[in-house]
Amino acid sequence: NAGVTQTPKFQVLKTGQSMTLQCAQDMNHNSMYWYRQDPGMGLRLIYYSASEGTTDKGEVPNGYNVSRLNKREFSLRLESAAPSQTSVYFCASSYGGASAYSEAFFGQGTRLTVV
Amino acid sequence: AQRVTQPEKLLSVFKGAPVELKCNYSYSGSPELFWYVQYSRQRLQLLLRHISRESIKGFTADLNKGETSFHLKKPFAQEEDSAMYYCALSGMNRDDKIIFGKGTRLHILP
Numbered sequence: 001n002a003g004v005t006q007t008p009k010f011q012v013l014k015t016g017q018s019m020t021l022q023c024a025q026d027m028n029h030n031s032m033y034w035y036r037q038d039p040g041m042g043l044r045l046i047y048y049s050a051s052e053g054t055t056d057k058g059e060v061p062n063g064y065n066v067s068r069l070n071k072r073e074f075s076l077r078l079e080s081a082a083p084s085q086t087s088v089y090f091c092a093s094s095y096g097g098a099s100a101y102s103e104a105f106f107g108q109g110t111r112l113t114v115v
Numbered sequence: 116a117q118r119v120t121q122p123e124k125l126l127s128v129f130k131g132a133p134v135e136l137k138c139n140y141s142y143s144g145s146p147e148l149f150w151y152v153q154y155s156r157q158r159l160q161l162l163l164r165h166i167s168r169e170s171i172k173g174f175t176a177d178l179n180k181g182e183t184s185f186h187l188k189k190p191f192a193q194e195e196d197s198a199m200y201y202c203a204l205s206g207m208n209r210d211d212k213i214i215f216g217k218g219t220r221l222h223i224l225p
Contacts, residue, residue, distance in 0.1 A: 031212060042218035043159075043201065050210040090158065094205070094213055102147055102205040104213050106158040 002026050006091050006107035013081040013114045021076040021110050023091030030096040032074035033104070034058075034066060036087040043090070049074055050096060081114045088112070117142050119204050121216035128192045129224045136187040136219050138176075138202030146204045148185040150176055151215075153199040162187075162200070172196070197223045 007022045025032065030051050035043040035058075045058030047066040055066050063085060065077045074093075078085060091107040118141040128134050140146065148165040163171045165178040165185060176187045185202060202216040 030209070033212070035215075040220075042199075043215050045212075045215075048212045050212065056212075092159075092213075096209045096211065102213070103149055103161050103164060104151075104159075104203070106160070108158050 004091055004093055004105050004107040006089075006110050008110060009108065010111050011113070013078075013112065015082060015114060017081050018077065018079050019081065020078075021089055021091075021112075022073070023075065023107060024073045025091075025093040025105070026072065027093060027105065028071070029093035029105075030071070031094045032068065033092040033094075034064075034074065034076045035090045035092065036060065036085075037090060037109075038087050046076065046089075078112075081112075083114045086112060086114045117146075117204065117206065117211075117214050119202050119214050119216040121200075121202055121219050123219045124217070125220045125222065127222045127224055130194055131191050134187075134189040134192045134196065134221065136200050136202075136221065138185045138187065138216060140183050140185065140202075140204050142183075142204055142206065144207045145180075146206055148176070148178055149203040149205070149213075150174070150185075150187050151201040151203060153201070153218075155198070159201065192223050194223045194225065197221060 004025045034046040049055045049068040089110045092104040094104040120139045150162040151159045152162045153159045201218045204214045
């Protein structure tokens with residue numbers, strides 16, 4: 001059971017470079033999320049997708065774009081990386097509300113360093 | 116507005132002492148409440164959910180609708196309980212997103 005898979009696990013970028021973080025889930029979940037977690041801090045929601053074809057901004061969307069390619073995949077793009085985007089990024093998925101199984105499942109995280 | 120509040124960023128407790136991690140929520144309806152745990156450099160994983168009314172690793176949490184609280188408790192702390200704990204809420208509607216609190220870091224002192 002793969003669950004939620006993120007790639008890559010580690011990445012170092014130079015300021016101004018772009019990259020896409022990939023996330024895929026095999027649990028037929030409707031909702032998918034991208035969070036960032038800074039050292040010693042809690043989760044902050046970047047973007048959210050309630051279903052295929054829909055995306056909504058979270059708490060800290062500036063500097064990021066997302067794409068819900070299909071029900072399984074939800075990618076996060078940094079167009080011009082900045083040192084302030086150095087963080088651990090987590091993807092998560094869930095069935096969505098009104099479900100007996102609405103818990104979120106998380107990927108293993110991507111450790112991104114921008115120099 | 117939907118909100119989950121964890122008032123303590125850090126909680127230090129001696130081994131063997133009781134633990135209580137506080138969580139209060141705001142939601143107009145009957146949400147589902149969860150506690151997640153994150154051990155060092157690992158992903159978040161579900162610890163327990165209120166509808167299961169179960170005890171996991173000695174932890175329990177009771178939903179108090181009157182006080183809109185879902186505090187996490189353990190009678191005797193163990194060193195392996197040191198971790199980050201997140202309280203979360205899932206709404207009733209299909210498009211409702213899961214709301215996480217800011218987390219509480221639990222540090223068990225020897």
